[in-house]
Amino acid sequence: MQLKTSNQSVLQKIAPFIGLFLIMTIITILNPDFLSVSNLMNVLRQVSINALIAFGMTFVILTGGIDLSVGSTLALTGAVTAGLMASGVDPIFAMLLGLLLGAILGAINGIIIAKGKVAPFIATLATMTIYRGLTLVYTDGRPISGLGDSLTFQMLGKGYFLGVPIPVVTMIISFAILYFILKKTTFGRRVYAVGGNEEASILSGINADRIKIYVYSLLGLLAAVASLILTSRLNSAQPTAGEMFELDAIAAVVLGGTSLTGGRGWIVGTLIGALIIGVLNNGLNLIGVTSFFQQVVKGAVILLAVLLDRKKTT
Amino acid sequence: MIKMTDISKSFSGNQVLKNVHFTLEKGEIHALMGENGAGKSTLMKVMSGIYTRDSGTVEVKGEKVNFTSPKQAEKAGIAVIHQELNILPHLSISDNLFLGREETYGRTGILKNKQMEKKTRQILLDLGLDINPTDPASSLSVGKQQIVEIAKALSVDAEVIIMDEPTAALTDREIDSLFKTIRELQKRGVSFIYISHRMEEIFSLCDRITILRDGEFVGERRISETSFDEVVQLMVGRELGERYPERKSTIGDIKLSVKDLKRTGCFENVSFELRKGEVLSIAGLMGAGRTEVAQSLFGYKKLDGGIIEFDGKKVKIDTPKKAKEMGIGYVTEDRKSEGLVVDFSVEENVSMTNYEAISKNGLISKDKERKLYDSMVQRLGIRTSGPDQAAKSLSGGNQQKVVIAKWLGIEPELLILDEPTRGVDVGAKKEIYSIINELAERGVAILMISSELPEVLGMADRVLVMHEGKITADIPKHEMTQERIMHFATGGGKLAVEDQ
Ligand SMILES: Nc1ncnc2c1ncn2[C@@H]1O[C@H](COP(=O)(O)OP(=O)(O)OP(=O)(O)O)[C@@H](O)[C@H]1O
Numbered sequence: 001m002q003l004k005t006s007n008q009s010v011l012q013k014i015a016p017f018i019g020l021f022l023i024m025t026i027i028t029i030l031n032p033d034f035l036s037v038s039n040l041m042n043v044l045r046q047v048s049i050n051a052l053i054a055f056g057m058t059f060v061i062l063t064g065g066i067d068l069s070v071g072s073t074l075a076l077t078g079a080v081t082a083g084l085m086a087s088g089v090d091p092i093f094a095m096l097l098g099l100l101l102g103a104i105l106g107a108i109n110g111i112i113i114a115k116g117k118v119a120p121f122i123a124t125l126a127t128m129t130i131y132r133g134l135t136l137v138y139t140d141g142r143p144i145s146g147l148g149d150s151l152t153f154q155m156l157g158k159g160y161f162l163g164v165p166i167p168v169v170t171m172i173i174s175f176a177i178l179y180f181i182l183k184k185t186t187f188g189r190r191v192y193a194v195g196g197n198e199e200a201s202i203l204s205g206i207n208a209d210r211i212k213i214y215v216y217s218l219l220g221l222l223a224a225v226a227s228l229i230l231t232s233r234l235n236s237a238q239p240t241a242g243e244m245f246e247l248d249a250i251a252a253v254v255l256g257g258t259s260l261t262g263g264r265g266w267i268v269g270t271l272i273g274a275l276i277i278g279v280l281n282n283g284l285n286l287i288g289v290t291s292f293f294q295q296v297v298k299g300a301v302i303l304l305a306v307l308l309d310r311k312k313t314t
Numbered sequence: 315m316i317k318m319t320d321i322s323k324s325f326s327g328n329q330v331l332k333n334v335h336f337t338l339e340k341g342e343i344h345a346l347m348g349e350n351g352a353g354k355s356t357l358m359k360v361m362s363g364i365y366t367r368d369s370g371t372v373e374v375k376g377e378k379v380n381f382t383s384p385k386q387a388e389k390a391g392i393a394v395i396h397q398e399l400n401i402l403p404h405l406s407i408s409d410n411l412f413l414g415r416e417e418t419y420g421r422t423g424i425l426k427n428k429q430m431e432k433k434t435r436q437i438l439l440d441l442g443l444d445i446n447p448t449d450p451a452s453s454l455s456v457g458k459q460q461i462v463e464i465a466k467a468l469s470v471d472a473e474v475i476i477m478d479e480p481t482a483a484l485t486d487r488e489i490d491s492l493f494k495t496i497r498e499l500q501k502r503g504v505s506f507i508y509i510s511h512r513m514e515e516i517f518s519l520c521d522r523i524t525i526l527r528d529g530e531f532v533g534e535r536r537i538s539e540t541s542f543d544e545v546v547q548l549m550v551g552r553e554l555g556e557r558y559p560e561r562k563s564t565i566g567d568i569k570l571s572v573k574d575l576k577r578t579g580c581f582e583n584v585s586f587e588l589r590k591g592e593v594l595s596i597a598g599l600m601g602a603g604r605t606e607v608a609q610s611l612f613g614y615k616k617l618d619g620g621i622i623e624f625d626g627k628k629v630k631i632d633t634p635k636k637a638k639e640m641g642i643g644y645v646t647e648d649r650k651s652e653g654l655v656v657d658f659s660v661e662e663n664v665s666m667t668n669y670e671a672i673s674k675n676g677l678i679s680k681d682k683e684r685k686l687y688d689s690m691v692q693r694l695g696i697r698t699s700g701p702d703q704a705a706k707s708l709s710g711g712n713q714q715k716v717v718i719a720k721w722l723g724i725e726p727e728l729l730i731l732d733e734p735t736r737g738v739d740v741g742a743k744k745e746i747y748s749i750i751n752e753l754a755e756r757g758v759a760i761l762m763i764s765s766e767l768p769e770v771l772g773m774a775d776r777v778l779v780m781h782e783g784k785i786t787a788d789i790p791k792h793e794m795t796q797e798r799i800m801h802f803a804t805g806g807g808k809l810a811v812e813d814q
């Protein structure tokens with residue numbers, strides 16, 4: 001817990017944990033079923049897709065950027081992978097191509113932002129539309145199914161490892177790797193540096209453009225991982241997949257205490273943030289809140305968290 | 315006017331002020347001196363309500379006060395010009411000047427822009443600055459932005475003006491007009507608290523002086539009854555000796571040779587040679603193009619023409635990364651925006667230029683990082699509460715040392731220093747000079763941009779003088795005089811006469 005790069009107070013760091021704990025307590029009181037092992041596994045599995053994207057989003061936001069196109073990236077990579085598989089390409093090869101495509105789509109964002117000097121919000125707003133459009137063109141607006149019965153592919157979304165859903169295992173492994181990268185590597189440090197003061201970073205001999213391209217590529221790659229999980233779960237690729245996913249991911253990052261202006265934050269917070277959102281989704285269902293009203297509650301929680309965060313920093 | 319007694323303040327257990335007292339009389343100019351980190355800025359921030367004190371009392375005009383925000387202090391007639399500039403770069407100069415107290419038609423909120431612009435123009439003219447009030451603040455040099463800050467304080471009709479190192483970024487001429495304004499206002503009964511590390515200034519401007527050391531009050535003197543030596547002695551607690559330490563370097567082969575460098579609108583026809591072990595200074599007024607030359611040599615700004623030879627080989631330096639790999643270091647002019655990641659710890663800032671050295675296969679070695687930090691803190695005498703202290707909470711002078719520390723780690727062959735001792739105390743200045751000497755003695759070529767003429771005279775083997783983007787003189791050590799440099803810095807004959 002001494003990730004000093006973020007220079008946040010201890011209180012600020014434990015706040016998301018307290019929030020998660022409070023929400024879980026309230027939900028448990030209202031419906032004790034929440035705490036059952038099977039339900040908790042369920043929550044984790046539901047969380048995994050958003051968490052994977054939010055991890056990547058943390059990197060992007062730490063550099064002072066934002067990516068609105070992740071949902072579309074997810075849809076396009078899912079569709080292309082599914083398309084390849086449906087047309088008989090070796091599933092493993094198809095999945096690798098899907099991952100590569102995700103990274104490329106991310107890199108395109110990064111290049112537009114770094115080299116073209118376009119504001120991240122605008123650049124990814126545009127690519128969000130483009131990638132979604134390409135998905136619709138590619139799928140002709142229809143779901144792609146008939147993906148064969150490759151065990152690896154099926155396991156990805158539906159399998160278990162020692163009783164833990166594979167998506168959750170994927171999430172945990174990704175988290176461990178990314179946590180390590182942010183904390184221990186020069187790349188991680190450079191991500192914080194570029195977000196903290198881009199000019200000073202460049203003048204210190206850091207290639208800020210390259211760092212930016214890398215973080216968007218990383219996010220694209222993670223979105224592709226998420227898309228494989230989703231496609232496997234549904235056994236089909238939906239052209240409308242991933243809509244609004246960017247907002248959940250950004251919300252998780254912000255709930256975790258990472259600053260939208262860049263340079264400050266940590267990925268542990270993002271994991272907790274994603275859990276808060278997942279627990280809310282699941283818990284509100286359990287206690288019988290209607291899906292329309294759930295949105296109101298979710299929004300209010302995010303707002304409350306950010307307001308509390310403000311209080312502490314000033 | 316103001317009386318502060320027994321002021322104490324600590325930050326997370328680190329006591330920064332210990333029972334300090336300070337009095338300011340009406341109409342006096344009172345200097346506050348002390349080494350970097352002595353607590354001068356902190357004391358002023360306590361006075362103006364930015365920090366809350368742990369104990370002690372503050373009285374303004376005999377009444378106890380408890381400011382909790384700078385706004386309240388301002389209402390009580392106390393204006394502060396902080397060490398770190400507070401300019402919004404995208405707003406116009408006049409918008410900056412009237413920020414937060416814009417003049418409007420009644421309560422409609424509609425701005426009287428013309429009127430504010432006119433006032434801005436007048437206030438700035440009084441300070442000797444002839445600029446268009448509608449220009450964006452970012453178009454001004456750091457020095458001119460500083461003047462805008464000063465104008466801001468002047469325009470609220472404050473009774474007490476606190477200036478925290480106002481002249482650190484000003485040229486001699488700007489300083490002259492500032493002093494004129496200060497004396498003018500003093501006659502009208504305004505009091506000043508003036509923080510500076512420049513002894514000459516303090517002795518020519520101030521009436522009294524209070525000295526802090528390590529957060530403690532060590533003395534108060536009338537300027538007329540004290541001396542440079544006594545003040546330095548009080549500040550550092552020991553004799554300091556010679557201000558510019560001796561250098562025993564042998565000047566070697568040509569390290570860098572540039573020919574006809576040109577950057578449209580900034581400078582042109584810039585040619586010079588710099589040898590190993592040589593300290594070459596570039597003098598000139600603010601805006602003469604010195605920093606741009608440095609930035610272009612470092613690959614940060616594009617050149618529009620010219621040839622650079624490094625070690626006799628023609629090179630193209632198009633990114634700072636490349637410059638660094640060639641062994642060029644660049645201690646930037648503006649530490650807050652170009653030098654530091656202020657949210658980073660001191661250690662992380664020092665590491666920024668040294669990732670290759672402290673890592674293996676992209677993994678940062680905590681041990682190596684700490685070793686680098688330790689050695690730099692020791693070598694430069696940086697005062698921190700520990701490696702994890704945030705750079706933004708360091709005193710100004712110590713921040714400057716951190717920026718220098720960043721570049722010592724790469725063992726540069728050519729080190730460019732842009733105003734290396736700005737805002738640095740006498741003791742630390744000497745330490746920085748010693749470091750420059752040590753580097754030169756090891757054969758490092760030094761290019762030092764400086765607006766402080768005594769420093770140029772004391773340190774440089776040779777000085778290039780720039781005026782409006784051109785080199786107007788190249789003067790060797792034995793021919794250097796302050797007058798000569800100023801003469802060429804102002805573009806030759808005409809201004810040297812005007813100045814008299
Ligand atoms: N917000 C803060 N948090 C922690 N420490 C601080 C903070 N502000 C100042 N300090 C510490 O207090 C000490 C005094 O700092 P201060 O800025 O008052 O020095 P100064 O006398 O103005 O120095 P300089 O001449 O370099 O500007 C320094 O050691 C600094 O690191």
Ligand SMILES: [Mg+2]
Binds near residue numbers: 355
């Ligand atoms: Mg200070």
